[in-house]
Amino acid sequence: MRILVISDIHANLTAFETVLADAKGEWDFVWCLGDVVGYGPDPNECVELLNTLPHLCLAGNHDWAALGRLDIRTFNPDARRAVEWTQETLKPQNVAYLEALPVTFVIGDYTLVHASPREPVWEYILEPLVAALNFPHFETPYCFVGHTHQPVIYELYSDNGDTRTREPHYRQAFALDKKRQIVNPGSVGQPRDQNPDAAYAIVDLEKETFEHRRIPYAIPEVQKRMRQYKLPERLVTRLEHGW
Ligand SMILES: [Zn+2]
Incomplete structure (x- = not known):
């Protein structure tokens, strides 16, 4: 079975x-x-399209913000405005979908979370030191995370907890090889690694291979809708820069 991540x-x-x-x-x-x-x-369109696909989905911090589960006074003004607009816009059935999302999921050799295994909704794994602190918090060989919007792999390579960073090699499948790894596919809709192209990954569960991918998309179409709905300009322009 092959998984779109x-x-x-x-x-x-x-x-x-x-x-x-x-x-x-x-x-x-x-x-x-x-x-x-x-x-x-x-x-609404993204929740509804996801629902047409055979899938499982984890809860992220922005999904929780849209549900009013977070105190958004700590968000910056642009993010807060976007959360409020999302809350006003989401249909009740899509709110119900988001409410039912789990925060962790373990399937075979894979642990799935939004942020990190020890703080599944919150923690940003942006460096090997933080990745190293997270390896004791999951039992499977591999943990897949998102949240930072940066495609990367952190690999545990010694019993002392030493962890190294592996940058993605796009469209080259590699063997996961039962090595303990924390793997981030990157972000579909708001990449933050200075590359504006949408990021995703493919996993082959039988071959145990993983492949990072990027693909350009029509950013101006999205920006046009964001301006139409008066979403903050800073959020509009960041898409074309990838930050
Ligand atoms: Zn995010």
Whole structure:
């Protein structure tokens, strides 16, 4: 079975559709690592498209923000405005979908969370030191995370907890090899690694291979809808810069 691994769609339907078109025929099931909504102009459309696919999905911090589960006074003004707009816009059935999302999921050799195994909704794993602290918090060989919007792999390579970073080699499948790894596919709808292209990954469960991918999408179409809905300009322009 082949898995399409996606994360941080962030209500960007154009990026989501582009990823699905690019990966067409190459997967059997979808693992979505959360933040389906927040920031972007298409929260209902993204939840509804995801629901047409055979999938499982984890809860992200922006999904929880849209549900009013978080105190958004700690968010910056732009993020807060986007959360409020998302809350006003989401249909009740899509709110119900987000309410039912789990925070962790273990399937075979894979642990799935939005943020980190020890803080599944919150923690940003942005460096090997933080990754190292997280390896004791899951039991499977592999843990898939999103949240940072940066495609990367952290590999544990010694019994002392030494952890190294492996940068993605796009469209080159590699053997996971039972080495303990924390793997981030990157973000579909709001990449933050200075590359504006949508990110996703393909896993082959039988071959135990993993492949990072990028694909450009029509960013101006998304920006047009964001301006139409008066979403903050800073959130509109960041899409074309990838931060
Ligand atoms: Zn996110």
